[in-house]
Amino acid sequence: MMDSALRKEIKGALVVALGEDKVLWEPADLLPYAADNSRMKADEVFKHPPDFVVLPESTSEVQAVVKLAAEHKIPLIPKGGGSNRTGMLIPIHGGIVIDTIRMNMVFEVSVPNLYVTVQPGITLKELEGYLAGYGLALNQEQGSFKVATIGGSISTAGFSRKCQKYGTISDRIMSLEIVLADGRVLRTGPKVLYTSTGYRLHQLFVGAEGTLGIITEATLRVEPIPESTEVLMGFFDDVWAAHEAALRMTGSGVTFASAELAEPADPETYGAPQGKRAIFCVSFEGTKGEVEADVDFVKGIFRETGGLLAGADDARRLFDEFTMLWCGDRATLEPEDETTAYVPTERVREFYDTLWNKTMPKYGMAPVPGSKYGIDIGRYSMSYCRFYIHHGERGWEDYRSALVEVARLAVALGGSISSCTGVGLKNKDEMALEFSDVALKMMWKIKSEFDPDNIMNPGKKLPTRKSGHPANGAAQD
Numbered sequence: 001m002m003d004s005a006l007r008k009e010i011k012g013a014l015v016v017a018l019g020e021d022k023v024l025w026e027p028a029d030l031l032p033y034a035a036d037n038s039r040m041k042a043d044e045v046f047k048h049p050p051d052f053v054v055l056p057e058s059t060s061e062v063q064a065v066v067k068l069a070a071e072h073k074i075p076l077i078p079k080g081g082g083s084n085r086t087g088m089l090i091p092i093h094g095g096i097v098i099d100t101i102r103m104n105m106v107f108e109v110s111v112p113n114l115y116v117t118v119q120p121g122i123t124l125k126e127l128e129g130y131l132a133g134y135g136l137a138l139n140q141e142q143g144s145f146k147v148a149t150i151g152g153s154i155s156t157a158g159f160s161r162k163c164q165k166y167g168t169i170s171d172r173i174m175s176l177e178i179v180l181a182d183g184r185v186l187r188t189g190p191k192v193l194y195t196s197t198g199y200r201l202h203q204l205f206v207g208a209e210g211t212l213g214i215i216t217e218a219t220l221r222v223e224p225i226p227e228s229t230e231v232l233m234g235f236f237d238d239v240w241a242a243h244e245a246a247l248r249m250t251g252s253g254v255t256f257a258s259a260e261l262a263e264p265a266d267p268e269t270y271g272a273p274q275g276k277r278a279i280f281c282v283s284f285e286g287t288k289g290e291v292e293a294d295v296d297f298v299k300g301i302f303r304e305t306g307g308l309l310a311g312a313d314d315a316r317r318l319f320d321e322f323t324m325l326w327c328g329d330r331a332t333l334e335p336e337d338e339t340t341a342y343v344p345t346e347r348v349r350e351f352y353d354t355l356w357n358k359t360m361p362k363y364g365m366a367p368v369p370g371s372k373y374g375i376d377i378g379r380y381s382m383s384y385c386r387f388y389i390h391h392g393e394r395g396w397e398d399y400r401s402a403l404v405e406v407a408r409l410a411v412a413l414g415g416s417i418s419s420c421t422g423v424g425l426k427n428k429d430e431m432a433l434e435f436s437d438v439a440l441k442m443m444w445k446i447k448s449e450f451d452p453d454n455i456m457n458p459g460k461k462l463p464t465r466k467s468g469h470p471a472n473g474a475a476q477d
């Protein structure tokens with residue numbers, strides 16, 4: 001943390017560089033920046049406010065802040081919509097939060113080349129609205145899309161509901177502009193989706209969680225809004241009967257935009273007939289003819305695997321409600337959290353069986369009703385579930401122990417501990433379960449090359465190295 005002489009100097013320099021209305025330093029203004037959407041131990045909440053918050057509007061203003069921080073080795077935490085769920089924004093070492101809320105310009109929309117160039121602070125929803133005016137869409141439909149920003153989505157490797165057809169944000173990046181830890185500007189390459197020339201530097205920033213640099217501009221591939229969209233909803237005996245249908249569908253090679261299955265708490269409210277506990281939602285986008293053919297094909301699979309179809313209008317309405325169940329209505333009075341493991345399809349059942357029959361009961365932890373299973377089907381896979389956390393110190397310890405066991409389980413089944421919520425503080429020690437020493441060493445090397453003084457969101461993503469930063473043997477996390 002800063003001593004008062006340094007604080008005074010930095011405040012003065014920030015105000016000169018940005019103007020007073022773009023710098024926050026009063027404790028009441030800083031407090032909201034001490035928390036994000038992650039679960040925190042009760043006595044840790046609001047314990048780590050930043051020293052300053054800045055609200056830049058341009059790349060050159062970000063550069064000015066970064067140069068100042070680099071000179072004094074002050075931590076920098078870039079912030080988007082603040083919707084991450086793993087503590088990525090907690091300023092555990094104090095420092096300056098760079099809030100990108102005012103960096104929300106659209107610089108260019110190229111209809112013939114199908115791209116858009118934006119500042120990082122624009123939200124996914126704002127951008128989709130803007131692009132719709134050109135008949136285009138980004139299709140990065142995250143549950144948090146009303147608040148999550150382009151910078152935040154790239155930095156968390158955002159998972160989109162429609163990724164089965166359009167890929168994730170990672171697949172849409174053509175070029176990035178980054179302010180590096182010493183204040184230089186890096187442009188990762190030309191505005192092209194495919195090249196066989198340089199290293200793909202932009203991919204290093206996908207899921208980097210602000211630890212390598214600050215994204216100040218992004219050029220992203222967009223698509224024409226499709227002629228036709230359809231939704232199919234099937235009711236099945238249970239989630240594993242629905243999973244059989246899902247495997248038949250993915251094995252057929254049919255194209256779909258999204259596919260999710262779950263056992264909602266109250267399936268009847270989604271139109272499920274008595275005895276059908278699971279629902280399987282599939283959405284399709286494309287030309288009218290192709291969508292009709294694909295819908296018919298999947299209807300056939302549903303029938304052959306014991307699924308009962310909802311009517312077309314009901315399916316669309318229920319699909320929206322079902323989506324809100326997963327995405328929008330997560331606030332509960334009870335403390336709860338989620339896991340978003342990637343588990344290979346053939347081992348998903350083993351994952352959930354072990355999770356709910358062994359791992360969670362060991363710590364007295366129960367699923368949030370209706371959120372025991374949430375499985376994304378297709379090339380991009382996510383096995384999602386929510387569970388309650390007990391109150392008090394013991395509850396917190398049980399929660400932490402359960403997280404480690406869930407991570408071990410996902411890795412043992414050949415998967416990944418987080419397929420959409422990143423690492424932050426929550427999962428960083430479990431990174432050593434998923435990656436070898438060699439792989440982690442390479443990650444630290446990349447980190448130290450980009451950020452030799454470890455000022456970029458320090459203490460996040462990479463596991464703690466007790467021996468210090470490999471690059472200089474000094475900077476501790």
Ligand SMILES: Cc1cc2nc3c(=O)[nH]c(=O)nc-3n(C[C@H](O)[C@H](O)[C@H](O)COP(=O)(O)OP(=O)(O)OC[C@H]3O[C@@H](n4cnc5c(N)ncnc54)[C@H](O)[C@@H]3O)c2cc1C
Pocket residue numbers: 036037077078079080081082083084085088089100120141142143144147148149150151152153154155156157158159160161208209210211213214215216327328330420421457
């Ligand atoms: C209800 C709910 C639903 C969700 N659904 C989804 C979902 O469907 N898919 C999904 O992927 N996630 C989901 N999430 C998680 C979260 O919304 C995503 O991780 C989101 O991409 C974060 O974006 P943000 O703008 O809020 O980033 P923030 O939370 O502000 O920041 C996240 C990380 O990005 C870094 N960062 C932000 N801006 C920049 C920048 N310009 N340059 C460098 N680093 C930067 C920050 O330092 C931090 O490490 C959900 C969260 C909630 C609360």
